[in-house]
Amino acid sequence: MTRNNKKKLLDSKDYIPHLAYDSVIFGFNGTQLKILILEYHNTEFFALPGGFVKRGENLDDAVKRGLKERTGLDHIYLEQFHTFGSLSRSQPEIMRKILKENDFELKDDYWMFDRFISVAYYALINYDEVEPKPDELSDSINWYAIDELPPLMMDHRKIVEKALQVLRDNLERKLVGMNLLPPKFTMKQLQQVYECILGEKLRRTTFQRRLLGKNILERHEKLFQGKAHKAPYLYSFKVSNSERQKEDKELIHK
Amino acid sequence: MTRNNKKKLLDSKDYIPHLAYDSVIFGFNGTQLKILILEYHNTEFFALPGGFVKRGENLDDAVKRGLKERTGLDHIYLEQFHTFGSLSRSQPEIMRKILKENDFELKDDYWMFDRFISVAYYALINYDEVEPKPDELSDSINWYAIDELPPLMMDHRKIVEKALQVLRDNLERKLVGMNLLPPKFTMKQLQQVYECILGEKLRRTTFQRRLLGKNILERHEKLFQGKAHKAPYLYSFKVSNSERQKEDKELIHK
DNA sequence: GTATTATTGTAACAAAATGAGACAATAATA
DNA sequence: TATTATTGTCTCATTTTGTTACAATAATAC
Known part of the structure; x- marks a missing residue:
């Protein structure tokens, strides 16, 4: 794909505006607890895998769809743990850079540059069963030990920490x-x-x-x-x- | 106000579409655990107090604003516990009836008739300090013991039950x-x-x-x-x- | 006053859960 | 066959919880 042949943006008509989800996908390699982090093309932005909710889709189903695309797994153990809705979490210039470096045609009023509220989920998966796949926007998706995370963009670090805190609280109760x-x-x-x-x-x-x-x-x-x-x-x-x-x-x- | 002088609807430009919050406000009267339930004018719809998020407002602040309006209290203990995002929870005909019975001018494509994702919070307040105030849309706002709730509209019953479940889990940890x-x-x-x-x-x-x-x-x-x-x-x-x-x-x- | 009543604070002992250490069992290796 | 590292379990001490008992005490009845 060349610079002259720009990619088409996702259509705002298909998605609920201002609403996203992020997922903290935990795996255990036998020694360390790890999570999946992706890196966007040419940006050095590390981020949690996330996505948007279609207008005719249950919130939970949107997250499951995203997990299926990234891990190939169905029936993943999934738990919603918090919704992040502060104003300061939205940084349109970051989304702009990601899309730009991925050869999308840009419009100034594009819906993805708006403020977003994100519902965060954590998933628990069997590390060995998974071959993570990068999506169109990202260079790589890799496992990182939770105490060796790269710097994450936006408020994703906070999201991971909250996920860990909730995971701890649920350790006994949820097996x-x-x-x-x-x-x-x-x-x-x-x-x-x-x-x-x-x-x-x-x-x-x-x-x-x-x-x-x-x-x-x-x-x-x-x-x-x-x-x-x-x-x-x-x-x-x-x-x-x-x-x-x-x-x-x-x-x-x- | 007469039927000829319809009230103005909230402007969609001021609010984030598709996003609402509901609050389960707990109080203890010395014997029973109670929550605040409001009843909309002329509808027999009982509901949790809720509201919408302004475009320039933190999610948490929107909820605090709503609580302040309804209870007069600042600095309420507040905890977000779940976000409800299933398709089936949206029932535009209910919102339509509420607005109609409250003498609002109606438009078919009004934003409040869209699908909503609702972030649910619970609040803990000192029962005696509060004189709940009904808002413009509601006849009354009253305390109901949690085992004597009236039938609640939409999925509000599920929201209350989830709130109770989380409150139980947090009983020791959060004092x-x-x-x-x-x-x-x-x-x-x-x-x-x-x-x-x-x-x-x-x-x-x-x-x-x-x-x-x-x-x-x-x-x-x-x-x-x-x-x-x-x-x-x-x-x-x-x-x-x-x-x-x-x-x-x-x-x-x- | 004094006995009565209901409730409160705490002690005492039993039972259960957890902390800490010891030790025998046992796969592979030397 | 002895050695090594790890596992499964036992024992005893300590802590926490369940249960019962009982003394202290504020108001009331007499």
């Missing part, structure tokens, strides 16, 4: 581990998820006793890792992922 | 009691707030020991109620209301 780990995992892996999210070390024996005491884990065969020590058992959550999500929904809409 | 009680209160009053929110009875001695153990209460003089038994002490929260809110804000925005 967060289930959505960040493969179906079968060792007790050590589960503990590492907890430690990454809480940002502190936990006592091994207490953790094991407490988790087993909850009666939510099923024990399976041992995992022989080829290491010179006793092999750990594999565990899975008793309630399946999808059932658990259904329960949460029922709680919400009851 | 909810502080904002629902007068500055000085008895242990029994505090326990009643907890019981109303949780919807279950608590054991008196355990509750007292646990709350005193937290070291957040200050003991003051006794309250002589003229009853034939030992007079209870009055307590207050050690951290003042406003300081506590500041802490929460810092947590959020840090």
Whole structure:
């Protein structure tokens, strides 16, 4: 595509103006808690994956659509956690630069340059199942450990921090581990998820006793890792992922 | 005002389209947990107090403005808890009826008949300090006990239930009691707030020991109620209301 | 005055949950 | 066969919570 053949902008008629969403997509690589960050072409702007809501589309569905496009995954564990609506968060010059560097034809009154209120969601996905795909506007989409994030544009840093705070609060109640780990995992892996999210070390024996005491884990065969020590058992959550999500929904809409 | 002299509609130029807020305003009358519900003129529509966001206004400020108008109170404890964005929640015929019964001139393409996404907040206020005022559109605004609500319009019932669910989750962490009680209160009053929110009875001695153990209460003089038994002490929260809110804000925005 | 009544504050003991350390079991390796 | 690192579990101490008991006390009845 050449500079003379500009790309067509998204039509304002198709989208709800002033409303966007941003998603904090968490994954666990076995050691670190990471999130997906994209970088826009030629701008050095790092940002959370986000998008807009179509006029005939449920808010939740818009977010699911965006996640599907970026990760290829359906049925992702998703939770809305805050809506960011301050005036100061809108910076039209940033959006202008992004579109310009992506060879879009620009109009001064284009709807994307308006003020936006953004509904933020976090998603929990199985790191290994995903091959993130950059979209049309972005150079790359990559995993970044939560304590090694690049400088993020606009208020995206605040959004990530709020997501982490809510994730922590939900750690026990929502069985967060289930959505960040493969179906079968060792007790050590589960503990590492907890430690990454809480940002502190936990006592091994207490953790094991407490988790087993909850009666939510099923024990399976041992995992022989080829290491010179006793092999750990594999565990899975008793309630399946999808059932658990259904329960949460029922709680919400009851 | 006569039928010939129709009222002027709010101008779409002043407000962000498709975006509204609703507020679940909790108060405690000493026995029951209540919320403020308004009834629109001549419609039998019961609804949560809500409003719209001005184009040059922070989302949070819009909600504070609405609360101030309805309760006369500044510096209310306020927490955003969910954004409702499903397609099915929008019912333009309801808004049409409300405006019609209030003698507004109607236009078919009026912005208020569009789809709305609503950001929901809950507020905690001291029941006794407030004299709720109906606005232009509503006959009345009254306290209703949470288990004796009238049928609410649109999805407002769901909004209330979600508010209660979040309030429960926040009960310990956010010192909810502080904002629902007068500055000085008895242990029994505090326990009643907890019981109303949780919807279950608590054991008196355990509750007292646990709350005193937290070291957040200050003991003051006794309250002589003229009853034939030992007079209870009055307590207050050690951290003042406003300081506590500041802490929460810092947590959020840090 | 004195006994009665209802409620409050706290102590005392039991039960449950958690902290901290010890130790046997066990895969691979030397 | 001994060694090594890690895992699963046990034990005992500590803390928290559940439960019961009981003394203190403000008003009232007598």
